Amino acid sequence: MSRWPRRAQYLLLIVWAVFTAMPFLWAITTSFKDVNAVQGHVTYVPWLEFEPTLEAWRQIFGGAGGVNLVGPFVNSLIITVCASAIAIVLGALAAYGLSRFRYRIGPAKNKDIVFFFVSQRIMPPVVLVIPFFFLLQMPGLLDTRLGLIIVTVALLLPIAVWVMVDFFDNIPREIDEMAMLEGCTPMQAFLRAIVPNSAPGLTVAAMFCAVFGWNDFFFAFRLTFTQVQTLPQAVVALNSSIPPWWTLSAAALFGIIPLLVLAVLVERYLSKGNLAGAVR
Amino acid sequence: MTALRRYKVLFLAPGLLTLFLIIIFPLLFTVRVAFSSWNVASPQMDWNAGANFVRMVHDGRFWSSVLHLVVLAGGTVLVEYVIGFALALAVWREVRGRRLLRVLFLVPMMTTPVVMAAVWQMMFHESLGPVNDLLGRIGIAPVPWLTSPGPAYVALMTVEIWQWTPFMMLLMLAGLLSLPREPFMAAAIDGAGPLRTFRRVTFPLLAPVSVTALIIRLIEASKMSDTVYVLTSGGPGSATETPGYYLYIRGLKEQQTGYAGSLSLTYLVLMIVALTIISALLVRAFRSQEELR
Numbered sequence: 153m154s155r156w157p158r159r160a161q162y163l164l165l166i167v168w169a170v171f172t173a174m175p176f177l178w179a180i181t182t183s184f185k186d187v188n189a190v191q192g193h194v195t196y197v198p199w200l201e202f203e204p205t206l207e208a209w210r211q212i213f214g215g216a217g218g219v220n221l222v223g224p225f226v227n228s229l230i231i232t233v234c235a236s237a238i239a240i241v242l243g244a245l246a247a248y249g250l251s252r253f254r255y256r257i258g259p260a261k262n263k264d265i266v267f268f269f270v271s272q273r274i275m276p277p278v279v280l281v282i283p284f285f286f287l288l289q290m291p292g293l294l295d296t297r298l299g300l301i302i303v304t305v306a307l308l309l310p311i312a313v314w315v316m317v318d319f320f321d322n323i324p325r326e327i328d329e330m331a332m333l334e335g336c337t338p339m340q341a342f343l344r345a346i347v348p349n350s351a352p353g354l355t356v357a358a359m360f361c362a363v364f365g366w367n368d369f370f371f372a373f374r375l376t377f378t379q380v381q382t383l384p385q386a387v388v389a390l391n392s393s394i395p396p397w398w399t400l401s402a403a404a405l406f407g408i409i410p411l412l413v414l415a416v417l418v419e420r421y422l423s424k425g426n427l428a429g430a431v432r
Numbered sequence: 433m434t435a436l437r438r439y440k441v442l443f444l445a446p447g448l449l450t451l452f453l454i455i456i457f458p459l460l461f462t463v464r465v466a467f468s469s470w471n472v473a474s475p476q477m478d479w480n481a482g483a484n485f486v487r488m489v490h491d492g493r494f495w496s497s498v499l500h501l502v503v504l505a506g507g508t509v510l511v512e513y514v515i516g517f518a519l520a521l522a523v524w525r526e527v528r529g530r531r532l533l534r535v536l537f538l539v540p541m542m543t544t545p546v547v548m549a550a551v552w553q554m555m556f557h558e559s560l561g562p563v564n565d566l567l568g569r570i571g572i573a574p575v576p577w578l579t580s581p582g583p584a585y586v587a588l589m590t591v592e593i594w595q596w597t598p599f600m601m602l603l604m605l606a607g608l609l610s611l612p613r614e615p616f617m618a619a620a621i622d623g624a625g626p627l628r629t630f631r632r633v634t635f636p637l638l639a640p641v642s643v644t645a646l647i648i649r650l651i652e653a654s655k656m657s658d659t660v661y662v663l664t665s666g667g668p669g670s671a672t673e674t675p676g677y678y679l680y681i682r683g684l685k686e687q688q689t690g691y692a693g694s695l696s697l698t699y700l701v702l703m704i705v706a707l708t709i710i711s712a713l714l715v716r717a718f719r720s721q722e723e724l725r
Binding site: 169 | 435436440442518522525543544655662693
């Protein structure tokens with residue numbers, strides 16, 4: 153191979169790596185700053201240009217004059233885990249059905265039903281959120297975790313179905329047919345023969361659901377107010393006033409730590425080739 | 433047979449019904465409320481015979497927001513595709529530190545958009561942000577990133593591209609990893625250089641993945657509103673307003689529920705029509721690529 157594509161490759165990788173890392177480096181350094189290090193002129197290097205302090209990190213865990221983000225963190229965690237779990241159970245059941253049986257609902261066949269699920273991703277959150285407000289108001293579910301879990305399921309179910317249909321299609325039918333020959337009902341065949349073989353697909357679906365669930369802002373923003381606040385909501389609330397940048401930075405980092413862990417896991421799965429099937 | 437039927441229903445019904453209930457009510461509500469004068473002063477489901485739609489036709493701010501979205505979504509998705517594809521190619525081949533780079537490149541798309549928009553807002557701060565500071569060091573005068581229309585566009589697109597190029601990279605890389613080896617070996621035997629191999633083998637083979645990736649990103653990008661809300665609040669003035677953000681102002685801030693309903697419906701229909709046409713065109717364009725091989 154000639155040398156210039158190699159050089160272009162490294163240049164691209166270095167430039168993009170710096171660009172990608174920039175906001176994180178800025179947030180990390182800023183989270184250790186105090187008012188003197190933010191005002192006046194821009195500082196980058198701790199110890200050299202400013203004296204690092206842990207004040208911001210104390211503040212987001214309920215220190216004096218700060219906001220406690222542990223509550224919002226727990227809310228986000230509960231809502232994401234519950235909504236993802238429900239979406240994956242419902243999604244996997246539906247996907248298995250759609251992958252193995254032939255359905256007909258009016259003129260709609262399997263392909264159309266899958267399309268119905270996936271097409272819901274087109275709905276802009278802002279369009280849904282006004283009706284959701286009234287939908288949740290009647291049974292008194294506004295500003296509750298349960299209410300937010302219900303609408304988040306609607307957000308995640310299409311993703312779960314999309315990933316799982318593809319995955320089940322690639323599992324040989326012989327596996328469930330064997331189980332049924334041995335006297336299992338279809339449901340037992342699904343639970344005992346298919347689910348144990350579906351760890352990669354379920355993991356990918358779970359990761360997608362977790363990311364989208366955790367990152368939702370608009371639903372939480374308009375459907376919960378004082379009783380339940382999610383982490384993205386809490387971080388944006390910090391941004392709205394005259395920003396104490398150090399607290400905002402620490403809060404932002406705290407909010408994305410779980411996602412960084414997930415990013416490492418996604419890469420693991422990618423290098424094992426498990427995502428390859430999802431796009432074919 | 434009836435037992436099988438029962439199981440068929442048992443598998444599909446829970447998910448389908450859940451989605452149906454959660455989606456159908458909002459849709460029906462939106463359609464109905466769009467023809468009412470429901471607002472914060474009189475929340476009632478009356479019939480105002482399409483007055484909302486007449487108002488909408490003359491609402492220049494709404495149509496500008498649609499235009500902004502076309503530019504923002506189209507522009508960012510195109511840039512994301514080009515860079516994402518290039519990055520996928522770059523980390524597909526053997527590079528030192530490949531796995532670390534892959535993780536780093538994946539991170540932006542997994543982080544919370546509104547949270548990262550808040551971080552970017554600090555970075556774009558006119559006097560205290562690092563972007564202008566670094567530009568100043570190479571002799572470029574401070575840019576009013578978030579207070580002047582042109583730069584605000586650039587800032588918004590930068591954040592979107594920063595966040596979503598990794599998604600393109602991920603899909604294109606997954607596509608690359610699933611390619612058969614034979615066409616590449618054949619190209620190598622023919623003595624094709626890297627550019628020729630790309631044009632004749634890699635690009636056509638990845639045409640289906642390209643279509644999928646572009647369409648998914650266009651769908652997601654046309655919902656753009658969170659980043660706008662945090663980064664520019666649609667400003668300066670209404671220069672960077674997208675339909676999603678404009679709907680938020682009319683429907684949620686001012687609680688003109690009826691009018692917002694008609695805007696929602698129009699926005700949805702426009703989106704579906706535009707995306708259907710674009711998808712059809714993309715499929716056709718890329719299919720001809722495949723046939724060229």
